[in-house]
Amino acid sequence: MYKLPYFTTDNQEEILDFMHNNTFVTLVGFDGAFPVATQIPVKTVIDGDSIKLIGHIMTKTDHFNAFQKNKNVLAIFTGAHAYISASVYENPKSASTWNYKTVQAKGIIRLLNSEETYQVIKDLTDKYENPESSPAAFNKMGEDYIQKHLKAITGFEISVTNIDHVFKMSQNHSSANKENIVKNLQQSDDVLAKEVAKEMKDNL
Incomplete structure (x- = not known):
């Protein structure tokens, strides 16, 4: 693992x-x-x-x-x-x-x-x-x-x-990166991506 x-x-x-x-x-x-x-x-x-x-x-x-x-x-x-x-990171x-x-x-x-x-x-x-x-x-x-x-x-x-x-769930990233990741995933048509966004948002 x-x-x-x-x-x-x-x-x-x-x-x-x-x-x-x-x-x-x-x-x-x-x-x-x-x-x-x-x-x-x-x-x-x-x-x-x-x-x-x-x-x-x-x-x-x-x-x-x-x-x-x-x-x-x-x-x-x-x-x-x-x-x-990485396109949504502070440093893409x-x-x-x-x-x-x-x-x-x-x-x-x-x-x-x-x-x-x-x-x-x-x-x-x-x-x-x-x-x-x-x-x-x-x-x-x-x-x-x-x-x-x-x-x-x-x-x-x-x-x-x-x-x-x-x-x-991107725990090793900055708060700004994590917020950007959540916003990007929320815009996805992928149901699993939206679920990851929800889990990340709950831990912000």
């Missing part, structure tokens, strides 16, 4: 909030020859001093095979990011850059049995589909349908052993 002191925070709650709010991660494993990766939603669960990531994957995949061989995995959480043009004859936020969580993956996987799918569906009102709610699906599709899915639980992060 491109990790410098002014691009990090000592506030662990801020890091955990970022993980809770950016649930669609890139999960990376190693099959013995090459890294393998898949993009999936996960749930971050805090239990005392331990942190776990819960999710599910398709069974007949390269990453499933890799996770069976090697339990060491890396989950990459990514937030809003944007190109930062400088290097342009990119602002972004990311958290990398290393851990040990455990593949779940069918009963545990069932609960993972139910919890995930109930998070995004209101059990009372949504026609796509988990409790609206037939049990035969659920069991049929469950055969192709395996849940997992990752016990996190290390968390690292970079929250790069």
